[in-house]
Amino acid sequence: MSASTGGKDPFIASLGKIYAGYTGGFAAFVVVLAILEQMGVPDRIIGYLFVFLTIGVYAYIGIISRTAVVSEYYVAGRRVPALYNGMATGSDWMSAASFIGMAGSLYALGYGGLAFILGWTGGYMLVAILLAPYLRKFGQYTVPDFLGARYGGNLARAVGVTVLITASFVYVVAQIVGVGIITQRFLDVSFGLAVFVGLAGILVCSMLGGMRAVTWTQVAQYIILIIAYLIPAVLMSVKVTGVPLPQIMYGFALERIEGLENGFRAAGMTPPPGVTGWHTAPFIGANGAFSWSAAFNFFALVFCLMVGTAALPHILMRYFTTPSVREARQSVAWSLFFIFLLYFTAPAYAAFGKLEIYQTVIGQPIAALPEWIKNWQIVSPYGVPWVNIVDVNRDGIVQWGEFRIHPDVVVLATPEIAGLPYVIAGLVAAGGLAAALSTADGLLLALANALSHDVYYKMIDRNAPTAKRLIISRVLLVIVAILAAWTAGNMGADILFLVAWAFSIAAAGLFAALVMGVWYKKTTNAAAVWGMVVGYVFTFGYLIWTEFYGLSFMELFGTKEAILAAARQTAALPQASAELKAYAQGLVNNAAQIQDGAMAWFGQLILTTDSVVLRGRTVARLWTLNNISGGIIGVPLSFLTIWLVSKFTTAPSQAMQDFIDDIRIPKGGVRLADAREAVE
Amino acid sequence: MPLVEDVNVRSASSAAVDRATGEAYWKKTSGLMWTVLGIWFFASFAVHFFAPMINPIHILGFPLGFYMAAQGSLIIFVVGLFWFGKRQNQIDEEFGVQED
Numbered sequence: 185m186s187a188s189t190g191g192k193d194p195f196i197a198s199l200g201k202i203y204a205g206y207t208g209g210f211a212a213f214v215v216v217l218a219i220l221e222q223m224g225v226p227d228r229i230i231g232y233l234f235v236f237l238t239i240g241v242y243a244y245i246g247i248i249s250r251t252a253v254v255s256e257y258y259v260a261g262r263r264v265p266a267l268y269n270g271m272a273t274g275s276d277w278m279s280a281a282s283f284i285g286m287a288g289s290l291y292a293l294g295y296g297g298l299a300f301i302l303g304w305t306g307g308y309m310l311v312a313i314l315l316a317p318y319l320r321k322f323g324q325y326t327v328p329d330f331l332g333a334r335y336g337g338n339l340a341r342a343v344g345v346t347v348l349i350t351a352s353f354v355y356v357v358a359q360i361v362g363v364g365i366i367t368q369r370f371l372d373v374s375f376g377l378a379v380f381v382g383l384a385g386i387l388v389c390s391m392l393g394g395m396r397a398v399t400w401t402q403v404a405q406y407i408i409l410i411i412a413y414l415i416p417a418v419l420m421s422v423k424v425t426g427v428p429l430p431q432i433m434y435g436f437a438l439e440r441i442e443g444l445e446n447g448f449r450a451a452g453m454t455p456p457p458g459v460t461g462w463h464t465a466p467f468i469g470a471n472g473a474f475s476w477s478a479a480f481n482f483f484a485l486v487f488c489l490m491v492g493t494a495a496l497p498h499i500l501m502r503y504f505t506t507p508s509v510r511e512a513r514q515s516v517a518w519s520l521f522f523i524f525l526l527y528f529t530a531p532a533y534a535a536f537g538k539l540e541i542y543q544t545v546i547g548q549p550i551a552a553l554p555e556w557i558k559n560w561q562i563v564s565p566y567g568v569p570w571v572n573i574v575d576v577n578r579d580g581i582v583q584w585g586e587f588r589i590h591p592d593v594v595v596l597a598t599p600e601i602a603g604l605p606y607v608i609a610g611l612v613a614a615g616g617l618a619a620a621l622s623t624a625d626g627l628l629l630a631l632a633n634a635l636s637h638d639v640y641y642k643m644i645d646r647n648a649p650t651a652k653r654l655i656i657s658r659v660l661l662v663i664v665a666i667l668a669a670w671t672a673g674n675m676g677a678d679i680l681f682l683v684a685w686a687f688s689i690a691a692a693g694l695f696a697a698l699v700m701g702v703w704y705k706k707t708t709n710a711a712a713v714w715g716m717v718v719g720y721v722f723t724f725g726y727l728i729w730t731e732f733y734g735l736s737f738m739e740l741f742g743t744k745e746a747i748l749a750a751a752r753q754t755a756a757l758p759q760a761s762a763e764l765k766a767y768a769q770g771l772v773n774n775a776a777q778i779q780d781g782a783m784a785w786f787g788q789l790i791l792t793t794d795s796v797v798l799r800g801r802t803v804a805r806l807w808t809l810n811n812i813s814g815g816i817i818g819v820p821l822s823f824l825t826i827w828l829v830s831k832f833t834t835a836p837s838q839a840m841q842d843f844i845d846d847i848r849i850p851k852g853g854v855r856l857a858d859a860r861e862a863v864e
Numbered sequence: 865m866p867l868v869e870d871v872n873v874r875s876a877s878s879a880a881v882d883r884a885t886g887e888a889y890w891k892k893t894s895g896l897m898w899t900v901l902g903i904w905f906f907a908s909f910a911v912h913f914f915a916p917m918i919n920p921i922h923i924l925g926f927p928l929g930f931y932m933a934a935q936g937s938l939i940i941f942v943v944g945l946f947w948f949g950k951r952q953n954q955i956d957e958e959f960g961v962q963e964d
Binding site: 310313314432438442486490527528 | 875876877878879880881886889890893896897900901904907908909912915916919924925926927929930933934939941942944945946948949952953956960961962963964
């Protein structure tokens with residue numbers, strides 16, 4: 185790939201051939217399965233072959249990449265060319281939520297869902313200009329390594345590790361749930377068993393070879409997931425428009441959706457709960473009129489997802505693996521390009537799916553619905569049917585508001601909607617599995633490395649021999665994996681909303697300290713530690729408070745009307761505890777005595793704080809912001825704290841300033857302020 | 865474990881370039897950073913403030929505001945990053961601070 189590494193290393197030089205052969209082999213495998221299907225092999229066997237053969241290939245790559253060398257284990261020997269590191273970052277980044285859930289969110293939210301498309305791509309600009317080249321020049325093993333070297337040792341490192349673990353753990357649990365959902369559907373086993381099958385797949389990839397194995401497996405997983413995402417969209421585009429360019433042709437589908445929506449409204453129908461009735465209209469409330477709250481939430485979410493992207497350690501650590509600073513920058517651009525290929529296709533899935541449903545399902549007699557609808561009227565692991573037709577007015581005709589669909593179905597059912605053979609459905613499952621496994625691998629490695637390298641080696645035993653360190657890494661990897669799988673198996677799909685929290689937590693905890701460490705020389709050790717602690721505690725605390733104790737949050741920040749509304753919502757919750765309901769009922773009964781909360785003035789600074797019933801809880805919304813965007817307060821607060829504390833503490837030493845000078849320029853080595861922070 | 869193994873990370877005892885060069889380089893690099901940050905802000909936020917106003921314009925069926933959020937901004941991000949990489953390499957070479 186690059187001049188600096190080609191030629192020298194036979195493995196790197198032949199990467200192109202290896203992965204071209206692999207892609208060809210995968211295509212041949214799909215063709216063979218298609219032929220087998222035509223010969224009458226049952227769908228279930230096809231599903232098994234897809235799941236086991238792809239996991240088998242990942243395991244094979246994982247096993248041949250095993251290593252006992254520290255720099256190979258932690259940073260893949262720092263010889264991953266920019267292009268391949270871009271692919272690996274792409275699959276590291278795109279999770280089950282991107283692959284399966286994104287198109288469904290766009291289906292439900294219309295324009296509002298585009299916040300995810302923007303938020304999960306634009307953050308790479310921040311990574312490229314603010315962090316990646318400098319972290320690469322610094323060039324140790326983990327993100328907490330940088331915090332330790334820049335901010336005077338173990339305290340900063342420990343705070344960084346805490347944020348990293350909180351954000352990565354909730355994220356990895358969600359990935360394992362995703363693996364479980366796909367494996368369950370295609371292997372037809374119980375969710376608990378499916379989780380452990382998936383876990384085995386994750387562990388064989390990462391345990392023996394660490395970063396080296398994960399990198400080359402992730403490249404392989406990217407190839408499968410992008411093929412699996414693009415092919416059904418292309419075939420669907422051919423079915424609907426006759427042209428195999430879904431990303432361009434879905435404009436016409438959008439235009440027809442707008443027309444059909446107007447027709448439905450004219451006929452007096454309303455959209456189903458949770459689905460927008462104006463697919464392409466920006467910033468609208470439930471009535472279709474402009475809403476400040478919707479606009480505010482849109483931009484806040486975009487901001488949090490972008491800053492979170494630039495602070496998630498499993499992404500940042502990928503840029504430690506390139507051969508040079510120059511290639512680290514190039515690699516961020518390639519990462520975004522490979523991510524872009526999937527994200528600019530996702531809205532096409534949503535548009536074609538919606539058009540097909542509006543044209544062939546809405547207004548039809550329930551008895552005469554297409555075959556694929558009947559196949560999906562089964563219960564999902566989320567506890568509700570994938571497709572649920574509720575004949576509210578009992579006329580035997582599907583109305584707009586009577587057709588309820590789980591968001592995941594939009595991608596999973598596209599092959600059937602387009603009338604494609606089962607082998608394409610198997611391909612989609614293999615793609616979803618690749619997406620979930622690759623993200624889980626990256627996260628688990630980030631977690632285990634933080635524990636083994638940062639906590640054990642740097643903080644507990646600095647003299648541990650290499651062999652012992654690598655054994656500890658692997659043992660921790662297995663322990664964290666089992667803990668995550670156990671949590672996933674017990675809590676199931678209920679915890680998926682936590683993924684969004686990971687972004688706000690990482691953004692508020694780490695982003696300011698990392699950026700200021702490079703870009704503001706006067707940042708002191710105490711300032712960075714305070715900045716991380718304040719951002720993390722405020723954001724995490726805010727999320728817990730609004731999510732699980734919404735009524736108490738409202739009593740402090742709400743106006744008396746808002747408190748009464750929250751009390752009414754809570755009293756009517758079927759899932760709430762008896763005491764909570766009794767307390768809320770007491771408030772409702774004495775409505776006349778409710779006063780504005782002590783901080784109600786703050787709660788009305790921008791828009792009036794309110795609450796909504798979500799996930800069986802009364803969830804408070806400061807300034808009507810959904811708590812998914814909690815980082816909108818935490819991130820500026822963290823920057824402000826760092827700047828202020830730096831003003832009042834002694835400026836960093838000359839040695840530290842030299843260190844910053846060195847990481848700012850690509851050329852030469854790095855003078856560490858503290859020799860004990862050296863790489864070995 | 866010897867340091868030699870990790871050939872791409874080196875320690876140093878003195879600065880790679882003199883102070884004046886380093887400062888001039890950083891000034892120009894910071895300028896590029898602010899430029900790209902401006903592009904980022906434009907494509908991430910500013911252009912979408914106007915989404916309700918530009919949505920009535922349809923191109924190939926796409927309402928323009930929807931298109932910008934679904935594809936337009938993404939294309940700006942990708943092209944912008946490749947441009948940034950190229951531009952930063954030029955700055956590196958201009959000041960002679962590129963890697964050897």
